[in-house]
Amino acid sequence: MNEADRLIEEHIPRLRRYARSLVWERxxxxxLVQDTLERAWGRFHMWRRGSDLRAWLFAIMHNIHANxxxxxxxxxxxxxxxxxxxxxxVRATQEDGLQVRDMQAALDCLPVxxxxxxxxxxxxxxxxxxVAKVLSVPVGTVMSRLSRGREHLRQIMAGKTIPALRxxx
Amino acid sequence: xxxxxxxxxxxDLQAYIDGQLDPLxxxxxxxxxxxxxxxxxxxxxxxxxxxxxxxLFDPVLSEAxxxxxxxxxxxxxxxxxxxRYAAVAAWLSIGxxxxxxxxxxxxxxxxxxxxxxxxxxxxxxxxxxxxxxxxEVGADQEAHLTAWLSKRLGSPLKVPHLGTGYxxxxxxxxxxxxxxxxxFMYQDTHGQRLTLYVRTDKxxxxxxxxxxxxxxxxxxxxxxxxxxxxxLSGDVEKPELLRVAQVVYQQLNP
Numbered sequence: 001m002n003e004a005d006r007l008i009e010e011h012i013p014r015l016r017r018y019a020r021s022l023v024w025e026r027x028x029x030x031x032l033v034q035d036t037l038e039r040a041w042g043r044f045h046m047w048r049r050g051s052d053l054r055a056w057l058f059a060i061m062h063n064i065h066a067n068x069x070x071x072x073x074x075x076x077x078x079x080x081x082x083x084x085x086x087x088x089x090v091r092a093t094q095e096d097g098l099q100v101r102d103m104q105a106a107l108d109c110l111p112v113x114x115x116x117x118x119x120x121x122x123x124x125x126x127x128x129x130x131v132a133k134v135l136s137v138p139v140g141t142v143m144s145r146l147s148r149g150r151e152h153l154r155q156i157m158a159g160k161t162i163p164a165l166r167x168x169x
Numbered sequence: 170x171x172x173x174x175x176x177x178x179x180x181d182l183q184a185y186i187d188g189q190l191d192p193l194x195x196x197x198x199x200x201x202x203x204x205x206x207x208x209x210x211x212x213x214x215x216x217x218x219x220x221x222x223x224x225l226f227d228p229v230l231s232e233a234x235x236x237x238x239x240x241x242x243x244x245x246x247x248x249x250x251x252x253r254y255a256a257v258a259a260w261l262s263i264g265x266x267x268x269x270x271x272x273x274x275x276x277x278x279x280x281x282x283x284x285x286x287x288x289x290x291x292x293x294x295x296x297x298x299x300x301x302x303x304x305e306v307g308a309d310q311e312a313h314l315t316a317w318l319s320k321r322l323g324s325p326l327k328v329p330h331l332g333t334g335y336x337x338x339x340x341x342x343x344x345x346x347x348x349x350x351x352x353f354m355y356q357d358t359h360g361q362r363l364t365l366y367v368r369t370d371k372x373x374x375x376x377x378x379x380x381x382x383x384x385x386x387x388x389x390x391x392x393x394x395x396x397x398x399x400x401l402s403g404d405v406e407k408p409e410l411l412r413v414a415q416v417v418y419q420q421l422n423p
Contacts, residue, residue, distance in 0.1 A: 005240050012238055017229040021222070027306050027313050030235055037238060103221040121187055122219040123226055128189060143180045150183070154214045 004044040008037065011057050014124065018058065021107070021119045022065055032068070036061040058124070058134045062116065069112060106156040114149030117142055177201050177208055186215045235305050237321070237342040282398075284346060286382040286389045289366035289400030292343055292352050293387055297362040304339030304354055314340050318351040322369050324396045329420035331355050331413055335363060345369075363403035363413060370398040379414060381407065390414040394421065 015036060019029040039060050040047075047056050107115055120131045121142075128146075132139045174181075174197045184190045185198040202209040296303055306314040311328060319326045321342055330337060335355040343350045343366075350368035370393050377393045388410045391400035399421075401414045 009240075012234050013230045013232075016232070016234070016238075017226050020229050021226050025310075027310050027317070030238065031313075031317065033238055037240075041240065103218070103225055118218070119222065122222045125187070128184070128187075143183060146183050147179050150215045150218060151211070153218055154211065157214075157218075 004041060007053055008040055008044070008057065011054055012037070014054070015057060015061060018061065018119060018124065019065075021123060022112075022116070024104070032061060032065060035064050039064070052130065052133075054124075055126075055130050055133050058120070058126075059136070062134055066112075102157055103153075106153050109156055110149055110152055114145045114152060117145040118149040118153070121146055173197065174201055177205070182208065182212060183215075186212060186219070233302075237305060237317075282377070282380065282391065282393070283382065285366075285368065285398055286380070286391045286400055287384065288346065288350070289364070289391065289402050290382070290384040290387045290389050292350075292366055293364045293389075293402035294384075296341070296352065296354065297364060303362075305341040307339040308337040310339075311337065318342060318367075321349045322351060322367070322397075323348075324369055326351065326367065326397070327421055328353055329365065329417045331363070331416055333413070333416065334358060335413065338362070361403070361405065363401060363405070363410075365417060366400040366402065368398050369396055379411070379418075381411075383407075392418070394418070 012033065015033050016029065019032040019036075020026065023029050023032060036057065040057055043060075047053060107118075110118070116135060117131060120126045120134060121128070126134070128139050128142050131142045135142070177198065181190065181194060181198050185195060185202075190198065202212055306317065308314075315326055315328050318340060328337065328340070334357040336357070338354040338356050340351055340353040343352055345368040348369060350366060353365045353367070355363045355365070376395070379390050379392050382389045382391070386404045387402050388405065388407055389400050389402045390410055391398065392414075393399075399417065401410060401417055403410050403413070
């Protein structure tokens with residue numbers, strides 16, 4: 001096994017976890033991982049040694065996923081909805097403790113940009129600067145997506161309909 | 170610097186949740202939350218979100234990584250750890266003949282088509298006893314299965330339906346002797362399993378008659394048809410296997 005294989009391989013479980021949180025279905029999630037790995041292997045020479053390999057790999061996955069989402073426009077169920085259109089009544093489930101199951105449904109209601117930030121921060125525990133690098137957006141954008149995404153999710157999971165969201169600076 | 174803050178900056182609240190504040194700022198936000206129950210409630214909800222995300226997705230970390238995510242073009246398929254293990258198990262069950270044979274195949278002495286039948290038999294005995302993970306992609310995702318394996322083998326594949334009691338279980342990607350190969354698994358109501366092993370056959374782009382080989386209990390009918398080589402394996406009587414092989418052939422050549 002060469003060095004590229006070994007270095008990249010260490011990240012496969014995390015890439016799979018992130019992929020699964022972006023696309024639920026296992027086969028499709030692993031398709032995304034596979035596409036990511038193939039591109040990473042093919043472009044490993046472009047990775048700057050000493051820089052953050054995880055951020056580089058996640059950025060590749062982000063780009064592929066973003067393209068897939070665009071290509072999936074024909075399948076509206078997969079599309080992130082415009083926030084203003086979200087008015088989804090959800091049953092009150094405060095008694096469910098961690099509300100793990102509801103989390104899955106609630107995540108689906110988030111626009112993909114907010115979901116990505118929430119997952120990279122909450123699940124991958126990346127620093128905000130790292131998330132900004134992965135998504136190629138300024139840190140300020142990461143922060144506003146994060147706070148909107150979290151509040152959004154809180155409202156959904158609290159069983160409220162989604163009000164027109166206030167803009168959080 | 171003051172020990173108290175006059176307003177809670179939204180970014181600070183987020184960074185507080187994520188442990189990305191310096192200690193002073195962290196303490197300041199903490200002090201704020203102690204006397205602002207609404208914000209404290211939000212902070213607690215956000216923390217629970219993180220915990221729920223981990224609860225939901227962390228199990229993926231401990232899943233076995235599917236073989237198709239291994240580096241393509243493996244140097245030698247027996248160097249992959251899972252397969253080495255599987256191969257040892259298979260050798261034990263098939264017996265020494267196969268060990269001798271694999272040696273021969275690697276030395277390049279055995280005829281290619283026989284090597285193919287043996288690989289199919291090996292894959293059959295490795296995967297058919299699997300209870301929990303007999304296939305990588307199940308029959309419920311047949312369209313995905315077909316598309317994925319077609320992509321990996323580089324030619325459009327058809328998944329035959331055997332009818333006559335054998336239902337498709339699903340399929341998986343395997344390393345063949347010179348590139349990716351596919352295995353489809355079928356099962357009848359008694360749990361009897363047949364596998365169809367498919368590889369691309371660039372060198373011998375032709376058509377051959379059915380040939381038959383037998384390894385211990387496993388019979389294999391194999392043939393080449395256009396871009397693919399096929400091998401149908403099963404622990405069943407030869408006439409029954411031939412009958413199914415003919416069904417497969419007819420399905421692929423309507």
